[in-house]
Amino acid sequence: MRILIIDTSPIRRGAQVFAFELATHLKTLGNEVSRVYLFQFSHHENLPLSVQDRVLPFREESWLEKIPSIQPSLLLDLRREIAEFQPEVILCNGSKTLKYGAWLRILNLARQAKLVGRFIDDAEFWNPGGLKKQVYSFWIGKFDGLIGVSQASLQSVQDHYQFTKPARVIHRAFDSSKFRHAPNRLAARNQLGLEEKEEILLFLGNLTHQKRPDRFMDIVSKLIKTRPNLKALIVGDGPLRENLENQVAIKNQESRDKKQEKESNSKESIVLNLASYVSFKGYQQDVAPYLAASDLLILTSDTEGLPGVVLEAAYFGVPTVSTEVGGIKECLIDGETGFLVPSKSIEDFCEKIDYLLDHQGLRKTMGAKAKTFISKNFKMDQVANQYLNFFSSLIHPNSSK
Structure with missing residues (x-):
């Protein structure tokens, strides 16, 4: 399976470390995995990059992130990465990757790939209501499937944004070999x-x-x-x-x-x-x-x-x-x-x-x-297989399990 993981930046923080470790395990299982980071982050705590990984030349602090809330050039670069890698699945690792993933679908820039969002927190805490909630409801609705890191996280996004498409709880894990x-x-x-x-x-x-x-x-x-x-x-x-x-x-x-x-x-x-x-x-x-x-x-x-x-x-x-x-x-x-x-x-x-x-x-x-x-x-090999099973269910929805 060809899987593209879109992440915010290569900062060594919880969600990003998990995505890095997940990509490593998916590769060991014989899949082709590439990571694209939306924003540069110049710091000593950056994650290591493989030859397939890309860090796009954009800054999260750009005023375009507020008005109009996306950077058009970033979307064009994402389109090029997708066209080159030809993924079957695009996994958006929470935060601002969700809105960029939605715009890929809105602008028809990822025609063949299944679009999956990973939700890592409480939807209502970060987005209690108003226009922002309506906009995010529209964006989240563009995804083919959602993964929640906990039952509480998944329930929050389903209830808050009325998401009714395929969704699954897959707990996060960590690679104990690093210890x-x-x-x-x-x-x-x-x-x-x-x-x-x-x-x-x-x-x-x-x-x-x-x-x-x-x-x-x-x-x-x-x-x-x-x-x-x-x-x-x-x-x-x-x-x-x-x-x-x-x-x-x-x-x-x-x-x-x-x-x-x-x-x-x-x-x-x-x-x-x-x-x-x-x-x-x-x-x-x-x-x-x-x-x-x-x-x-x-x-x-x-x-x-x-x-x-x-x-x-x-x-x-x-x-x-x-x-x-x-x-x-x-x-x-x-x-x-x-x-x-x-x-x-x-x-x-x-x-x-x-x-x-x-x-x-x-x-x-x-x-x-x-x-x-x-x-x-909370074993990483079990979690990796759960991701693959969910991806397969989206790619082949009518196949028997």
């Missing part, structure tokens, strides 16, 4: 300069509004009042990083001012220096040491599809404490492989985290169950 040389817990802590007595909470993801790193910071600020050995690692980058680091600096200055005031009054006090508990690690190409060294993964997002970071943490036997959003319940069993926090409140997060840090045996049992659960249910 074959990962260090164990002790080696990882030594590598990162962490002590065994320290209680490590990990935030791993983009520092963006929907991921709510500010909520994570509030959780840490409350916990350190009673847990002197707590250490919070923030691994990731994004538009909120500078603001978060500034908040830490401001709180530290306030603490120093309070300490000086107390000392001038000759009264003994304990002043918490937040910077000594929180460490910003930025983007890391190899996240294995951070996962291996952690006691808990903390997911504070307001929206998710099916977060790959939960799967990766489980692989290392690290349970997750998470907001109950999107498809999280499809990859985390509450009370068995981690804890869910439906309320999203700081107090409830702290209660769950305190309990797991205080009960090491339970934490390890949860971690072991999490690893078993994801190892059984």
